[in-house]
Amino acid sequence: MSSGILVLNAGSSSIKFAIYGEQGDTLNEVAHGLIEDIGGAKPHFVAKARDGQKLGELHPAAEPLYDHARALTDLLAWLDEHPELPKLRAVGHRVVHGGTLYSAPVLLDHAIVDHLDNLIPLAPLHQPHNVAGIKAVYAIDPNMPQVACFDTAFHRSQPEVARLFAIPQKYRDEGVQRYGFHGMSYEFVASRLPDLIGERGHGKIVIAHLGNGASMCAIDQGKSVASTMGFTAVDGLPMGTRTGNIDPGVLLYMIGQHGMGLKQLTDLLYKQSGLLGLSGISNDMRTLLSSSEPAAQITVEYFCYRIVRELGSMAAALGGLDALVFTGGIGEHAAPVRARVCELAAWYGIALDPAANEAGATVITTADSRIPALVVPTDEEGIIARHTRRLASTV
Ligand SMILES: Nc1ncnc2c1ncn2[C@@H]1O[C@H](COP(=O)(O)OP(=O)(O)O)[C@@H](O)[C@H]1O
Ligand SMILES: CC(=O)OP(=O)(O)O
Ligand SMILES: [Mg+2]
Numbered sequence: 001m002s003s004g005i006l007v008l009n010a011g012s013s014s015i016k017f018a019i020y021g022e023q024g025d026t027l028n029e030v031a032h033g034l035i036e037d038i039g040g041a042k043p044h045f046v047a048k049a050r051d052g053q054k055l056g057e058l059h060p061a062a063e064p065l066y067d068h069a070r071a072l073t074d075l076l077a078w079l080d081e082h083p084e085l086p087k088l089r090a091v092g093h094r095v096v097h098g099g100t101l102y103s104a105p106v107l108l109d110h111a112i113v114d115h116l117d118n119l120i121p122l123a124p125l126h127q128p129h130n131v132a133g134i135k136a137v138y139a140i141d142p143n144m145p146q147v148a149c150f151d152t153a154f155h156r157s158q159p160e161v162a163r164l165f166a167i168p169q170k171y172r173d174e175g176v177q178r179y180g181f182h183g184m185s186y187e188f189v190a191s192r193l194p195d196l197i198g199e200r201g202h203g204k205i206v207i208a209h210l211g212n213g214a215s216m217c218a219i220d221q222g223k224s225v226a227s228t229m230g231f232t233a234v235d236g237l238p239m240g241t242r243t244g245n246i247d248p249g250v251l252l253y254m255i256g257q258h259g260m261g262l263k264q265l266t267d268l269l270y271k272q273s274g275l276l277g278l279s280g281i282s283n284d285m286r287t288l289l290s291s292s293e294p295a296a297q298i299t300v301e302y303f304c305y306r307i308v309r310e311l312g313s314m315a316a317a318l319g320g321l322d323a324l325v326f327t328g329g330i331g332e333h334a335a336p337v338r339a340r341v342c343e344l345a346a347w348y349g350i351a352l353d354p355a356a357n358e359a360g361a362t363v364i365t366t367a368d369s370r371i372p373a374l375v376v377p378t379d380e381e382g383i384i385a386r387h388t389r390r391l392a393s394t395v
Contacts (some may be wrong), residue, residue, distance in 0.1 A: 004030070004086025005388050006079070007381045008072075008137075009094040010129040013038050015071055017047075018381040019079070020389075021086040027385050030085060031055055035071045045074060055082070068129055072136040090145040091137050092388030094184065094380060096126035096233065098150030100175050103157075105149040105387040107395065108134060116148065122179075122232055125270050145395045147388040151233075154183030157223040162317065165231070178235075180227030182209045182328075184380040186217045189327050192376050196362060200372070203322035206314045208307055209378065210337070211328035212240040212283070216307070218314040226317035228310045234269050237306050240283035243273040244306060275299055285330045285337065304340040311345055321348060321371055326364075327378040338364060342373055 002021045009016040018032040033047035033056075043066040045058035056078055060066050079085055092105075097119045106112060113134055120127045130148075137144055163177045186207055193201030205219045214237040218226040228236025228245075238244040246269075254260040254268065276283035279299035281291060288296040315321040324345070326338050335357050342352040342365070349370030357364040365373045 002086045003089045005090050005092060005385045005392070006088050007092045007094075007384045007388065008133045009381060009384075010068060010126075010133040012125050012129055013040060015068065015075070015129075015133065016381070017075060018385065019085060019088075020385045022089075022389065027382075027389060029382070029385075032381070035075065038066060038068055038071050040066075043071070045071070045078070047078065068132040069136040069139070072133060073140065076137075076140055088144070090147065090388050090392030092147045092149060092384040093130060093133055094151070094384055095130040095134075095148040096151045096181060097123040097179070098148075098152045099179075100177075102148075102150050103153050105147055105153065105384075105391060107391045108146040108148055110138075112148070113138075124266060126233065145392040147384075147391045149184055149384045149387050151181040151183045152179040154187050155180030155217070155224040155227055158225055158227070162226045176231060178227070178230040180215070180217065180224060181229045181233045182213065182215050182217070183224075184383040185209045185327060185378040186219065186224065188379050188383045189325055189376045190219050190222055193323070193325070193374075196374060196376070197323060197372060200322045204315075204318040204320045205323050205325060206311055206318070206321060207325045207327060208311075208331055208341075209328040210237075210307070210326065210330035210334075213242070214239045214244075214328065214330070216310050216314055218317045220318055226314055228314070237310060238278065238303055239274045241271050241274045241276045243269050243277070275303065278302060285334050289334060289336055300337065301340070304337060304344060307341050308344040311341075311348075315348070323371060324348075324350060324373045326373070326375045332375060332377050335360070338373070338375070 002023060004022060005020045007018045014034060014036045016034050019030050020027040021030045029050050031047050031049055035045045037043045041062050043060045043062055047056040049055055058074060060074060095116060099119050113131065116131050134146055137146055165177060167176060189207050193205060202221055206216060207219060208216045213233055215227055215229040217224055234242045236244050251265060254265060274283060275288060279288055279295045281293060281296050282288060288300050330337055339352055339357055342350050350373055351366045351369035353364055353366045363372055363374050
């Protein structure tokens, strides 16, 4: 049995995980899985081998409350019951917010975890669960080396002008500035581009990470120069249930006319809006694409329209555009969304190849398209595993 790394990506009601075995200098994914509906009525655990074959499944009781700590206990117990899987020697976590302090992954200790706790108000949908995952592993094995990889870290290279808000100094001193998220996804996808499109891959690239959370990033020579997400992961593109960019005057109106307080506004911005709020049907792009309801159609159109508006902003920050890249669940699988974005962005010199797009090819533009558009599946867990291994080797 080899040694291994566990990667945890804890969301509000789910934990995605992946287990990697170490063979010499290489890391191989041996299993991945999902615990979903944590805190809900029907928690469900499933683990699969790399080829998709089911390795294990549990339907834990929802009572007493099946929380993140219990979910992790079940995951670690399941690993123990499978001695053929690698024996864990480190755990890597996705942590959404690293504030101003962390511009790279970090080997955790209790003082750092306390600091990450303090960042919870900046990412209420993600950070509490990321930190809960770290604490749950400490509770089970206090000596397990743990590494945090931050969504924000990749964007710390942005120039000051891209990070500023035009607000008084005292608030900026508190860390009220633009951060950017989905950093592991951008790091991974950007690292693949030189292999796929040669020298151009080091140029001025816009990556659209379109998942349940969605953002875009402008990358020059492998470094982030701008992002659509800002202080929090609610800015920029509309998402499954998040508004994206919205006139702050709307919030003042909600406070003044509807008497909304902090909790109601947070719910409105993060949970009731986006694709779900606009369509009134679903936050799931698959459901919207298969619906003939006009509300579903205008929602998909709005999503694509906002992507193309932000593409202009990202290209302006870069001073040019060498390639457009789609990734994330929607970016990788929703051909009609990619087609509509490319159609609206045709004037940039993006010429869609409809057959390549439908077939899920890597390059989805024609050979003579001035700017190529690509689809590159992301691998946030793989990046976390690599950083975790590197830092855990220093313990
Ligand atoms: N085949 C598909 N066609 C269209 N949309 C898809 C498809 N598969 C997944 N999606 C969409 O991807 C989104 C989830 O993206 P994902 O990156 O998995 O989310 P998360 O941010 O939770 O990791 C959902 O809106 C889902 O509908
Ligand atoms: C930062 C963010 O939006 O993450 P996710 O896509 O996992 O919701
Ligand atoms: Mg995501």
